[in-house]
Amino acid sequence: MSECVIRDEICCGLECRCKSTCCDHNVATIKSFVNIISQKWSLKIINVLNEQECGFNELHYLLKDCARKVLTETLNNLIAKNIIVKKVYLKNNVTYSSYQLSDIGCELVRMLYQIKRFSCAYLGD
Template sequence: MSAAHTDVPSVLAHELPRPVPAAEFAACPVTEVFRRVGDKWSMLVVIVLGQRPHRYNELHRAIEGISQRMLTRTLRGLEADGLVDRTVAATVPPSVSYSLTPLGRSLLEPLSALADWAVAHAGAFGRRA
């Protein structure tokens, strides 16, 4: 970007085709991130794991209202996306803990920026004028 365009948000820096082709939208890496960020539980799990690693039951107790099935599905999805690491300790019974990967940790900064924006605009966002 040239110095004259430094105030242009990156999402506006590139011209989109009109209409936006469905296949291009589906293949866009931003779309996949928004799907993950927009699901009900994923970002809450990322935030909790951002504090420190957790064992499964500890994580389940830390998030009120999430079922064991949904927590398992969420953790598997985050693991498949490369955001969460699952570590099994060779104990009897096996001990499983979850932590953020470096990629998952790198999500905390933009997630924090979005959260800060949401708090700053809590009275205005989601309400029609």
């Protein structure tokens, strides 16, 4: 097995199977990931949407301390990164929207559970 080294110069010693240009052999892509999940409300929104599809008002109710403006901004950031999907529909001449995890978001949740297991096993308080 090849040694995996994460530094600013080398992505890892393992063979890269990435089919896009994102694998630039530095940690920029990891930093991008960390920036997404380190936003105050991102993980909480992802956690709620992992349980159920929600409309904006329902999300706002479930995340009581999150200001509407911050919720809107965070949702838009997660949509831009293809982590969640916004569905818009018309009902009785009123436009409604709901949010759910995308396939990428579901993959992110699986990875976050692995990180949680790792943290509990090796990085405990």
